[in-house]
Amino acid sequence: MHNPDGNLRVVVTKPLPGDRWLNVLTSSGCRVEVCTAEQTILDNDTIKTLIGSKCDGVIGQLTEGWNKDLFNALKAAGGRAYSNYAVGYNNVVVPDATAVGIPVGNTPGVLTETTAELAAALTMAASRRVVEADTFMRGGQYKGWLPTLFVGSLLQGKTVGIIGAGRIGTAYARMMVEGHKMDLLYYDPYPNKFLEEYVADYGKLLESKGEKPVTVRRCETVEEVLAKSDVVSLHCNLDEATKHLINKERLSKMKPDAVLVNAARGPVIDEAALVAHLQANPEFRCGLDVFEDEPDMKPGLAECNNAVIVPHIASATLWTRAGMATLAACNVAATLKGYPAWNKPDVLPFVDGPFEDIPKAAPSIVNAKELNLAMA
Ligand code: DGY
Numbered sequence: 001m002h003n004p005d006g007n008l009r010v011v012v013t014k015p016l017p018g019d020r021w022l023n024v025l026t027s028s029g030c031r032v033e034v035c036t037a038e039q040t041i042l043d044n045d046t047i048k049t050l051i052g053s054k055c056d057g058v059i060g061q062l063t064e065g066w067n068k069d070l071f072n073a074l075k076a077a078g079g080r081a082y083s084n085y086a087v088g089y090n091n092v093v094v095p096d097a098t099a100v101g102i103p104v105g106n107t108p109g110v111l112t113e114t115t116a117e118l119a120a121a122l123t124m125a126a127s128r129r130v131v132e133a134d135t136f137m138r139g140g141q142y143k144g145w146l147p148t149l150f151v152g153s154l155l156q157g158k159t160v161g162i163i164g165a166g167r168i169g170t171a172y173a174r175m176m177v178e179g180h181k182m183d184l185l186y187y188d189p190y191p192n193k194f195l196e197e198y199v200a201d202y203g204k205l206l207e208s209k210g211e212k213p214v215t216v217r218r219c220e221t222v223e224e225v226l227a228k229s230d231v232v233s234l235h236c237n238l239d240e241a242t243k244h245l246i247n248k249e250r251l252s253k254m255k256p257d258a259v260l261v262n263a264a265r266g267p268v269i270d271e272a273a274l275v276a277h278l279q280a281n282p283e284f285r286c287g288l289d290v291f292e293d294e295p296d297m298k299p300g301l302a303e304c305n306n307a308v309i310v311p312h313i314a315s316a317t318l319w320t321r322a323g324m325a326t327l328a329a330c331n332v333a334a335t336l337k338g339y340p341a342w343n344k345p346d347v348l349p350f351v352d353g354p355f356e357d358i359p360k361a362a363p364s365i366v367n368a369k370e371l372n373l374a375m376a
Contacts, residue, residue: 006031020322028333044064059332067093072096075101082103103335105366108167109345117317122288127231161226162225165190182230223253233262236264246274256281265290269292274301289314360376361376
């Protein structure tokens with residue numbers, strides 16, 4: 001427990017990195033109780049016990065199911081603020097929070113480059129078979145250089161496709177286009193003019209240096225991106241429309257030696273169909289940060305050497321994870337103090353500026369409009 005004399009009780013369901021977030025809460029008069037239970041994923045009964053009979057705000061995790069049950073318990077305890085410690089909030093039934101007047105915060109703006117870098121790392125690890133080769137080496141199987149040992153696919157000059165051209169998709173696309181001179185195809189319901197102009201300008205720069213220019217095109221269908229790309233990376237939100245967006249039929253449209261990357265949400269891929277596809281197409285590779293039944297994997301995935309699999313670590317850099325904590329704390333503290341919701345995409349003044357200059361606003365409240373909150 002921190003600041004035991006604080007008059008606002010805030011529960012944090014997991015220990016968080018850094019200390020700025022804690023200073024934000026304690027300097028706002030909050031007594032902060034951090035759950036240190038060993039259980040990795042807390043069930044609703046445990047969370048309700050943590051909330052107890054008086055709780056003003058909670059910072060929760062993406063592994064928790066924040067629905068009517070929990071928001072009603074928080075409301076009954078006098079709660080007025082909730083923040084997810086994540087940018088994604090598919091674990092939160094936002095209308096259930098809105099129904100009891102509780103603002104829901106999330107943490108956008110500090111995960112962009114970090115998540116894109118992990119997606120790029122998965123792309124390279126899968127295409128160059130880094131994990132298979134590492135296992136081979138550690139297993140003492142390396143007997144000497146061979147022309148055919150762990151031959152993978154070159155990325156330079158190929159085509160990268162992204163599904164979802166929001167902040168993270170854009171950052172990933174730029175890394176692949178600028179770093180590997182890949183042509184870009186993207187599918188998104190909305191055109192991304194910034195990205196299109198950026199790639200076009202980069203193409204002109206390359207041309208001016210006597211190199212082949214890169215190109216960019218927004219596709220009308222997911223199928224077109226899948227069929228024409230050598231690498232496809234998923235950067236869409238998870239909702240009813242994107243659940244199993246990548247299924248058996250769509251996998252069959254991809255090139256047999258393509259690389260599929262998912263650092264978005266597991267259920268965007270029908271994972272059982274992916275396992276069958278990996279088994280039937282040994283040249284097809286994937287890099288997965290997220291899983292359909294997280295933390296479990298579908299049967300057979302762990303045995304697929306053509307899959308690189310990591311445990312949902314796309315946002316795991318110290319700067320990002322500490323920044324997420326600060327944003328979540330600011331969401332809760334500012335809401336409890338009655339400050340308005342921040343209405344700008346740049347959240348760096350919250351995480352990087354002098355502590356005294358942290359804006360008097362809640363950095364990101366996803367139901368601000370529904371609750372008619374004032375905007376800063
Ligand atoms: C998020 O914030 O939604 C990420 O998945 C955490 O890594």
